[in-house]
Amino acid sequence: MTDYPIPAMDDVELVEVLRAVADPIRLQIVRVLADGRPHPKSMTEWGVDVQKSTMAHHFKTLREAGLTRTIVSGRTHEIQLRRDELDERFPGLVEALLRD
Amino acid sequence: MTDYPIPAMDDVELVEVLRAVADPIRLQIVRVLADGRPHPKSMTEWGVDVQKSTMAHHFKTLREAGLTRTIVSGRTHEIQLRRDELDERFPGLVEALLRD
Numbered sequence: 184m185t186d187y188p189i190p191a192m193d194d195v196e197l198v199e200v201l202r203a204v205a206d207p208i209r210l211q212i213v214r215v216l217a218d219g220r221p222h223p224k225s226m227t228e229w230g231v232d233v234q235k236s237t238m239a240h241h242f243k244t245l246r247e248a249g250l251t252r253t254i255v256s257g258r259t260h261e262i263q264l265r266r267d268e269l270d271e272r273f274p275g276l277v278e279a280l281l282r283d
Numbered sequence: 284m285t286d287y288p289i290p291a292m293d294d295v296e297l298v299e300v301l302r303a304v305a306d307p308i309r310l311q312i313v314r315v316l317a318d319g320r321p322h323p324k325s326m327t328e329w330g331v332d333v334q335k336s337t338m339a340h341h342f343k344t345l346r347e348a349g350l351t352r353t354i355v356s357g358r359t360h361e362i363q364l365r366r367d368e369l370d371e372r373f374p375g376l377v378e379a380l381l382r383d
Contacts, residue, residue: 197380198307205301279376280297 187246187253192268195249200273203248204280208233209241213250213264217281221254221261287346287353292368295349300373303348304380308333309341313350313364317381321354321361 204210208231215229216222224242231238242262245251250269254261269277304310308331315329316322324342331338342362345351350369354361369377 198305198310201301201305201310205298205305207298210298210301273379274382275375275379276382279373279379282374282376 187255189246189252189265190249192249192265192272195272197273197276199248200250200269200276203245203250206241206244208237209245210280212241212245212262213277214281216251216262216264217266217277219264219266221263224253224260224262287355289346289352289365290349292349292365292372295372297373297376299348300350300369300376303345303350306341306344308337309345310380312341312345312362313377314381316351316362316364317366317377319364319366321363324353324360324362 204213211231212229222228224238229238233241242251242253245262246253249265251262251264254263264277266277304313311331312329322328324338329338333341342351342353345362346353349365351362351364354363364377366377
């Protein structure tokens with residue numbers, strides 16, 4: 184079974200979060216995830232037109248930067264924004280990313 | 284006389300702003316500038332320990348990304364955050380950058 188470790192939110196640095204979202208595709212992924220619900224990795228509604236392997240790279244970058252978690256249930260892999268934790272650690276940041 | 288062009292705020296993209304602040308030194312500069320007042324480039328209170336040429340590069344990056352303007356008066360060069368414009372274009376973003 185593949186493991187998807189995430190950093191403790193207290194260890195997450197703002198600069199790393201900014202670096203992660205300073206990319207048009209990853210910003211778009213965060214916006215889709217902003218509802219706080221788990222979304223299947225395979226969903227076609229990401230609104231971006233890139234290879235699966237590219238998406239896998241972006242998902243990994245977001246997870247390692249502390250923005251998301253991966254939920255595995257059977258064959259389904261879902262991505263979820265750590266919205267509550269992010270809002271507590273970086274008040275107003277996620278909200279600001281949605282407003283452009 | 285050196286010219287310091289800045290992009291129109293309507294042309295500034297959120298991703299470019301995020302890229303500009305996704306750097307520990309530039310984030311620190313933005314925090315110092317967050318009071319909205321002009322600060323002399325030469326000030327020693329930036330709170331960072333880097334070469335003058337490195338600072339010049341960071342100032343340029345911030346200006347070209349749309350975050351700051353340079354005010355030249357005689358020999359004095361001052362940097363100012365385009366705070367009001369940024370707050371209107373990207374509500375809550377600058378505020379979120381100050382909170383870590």
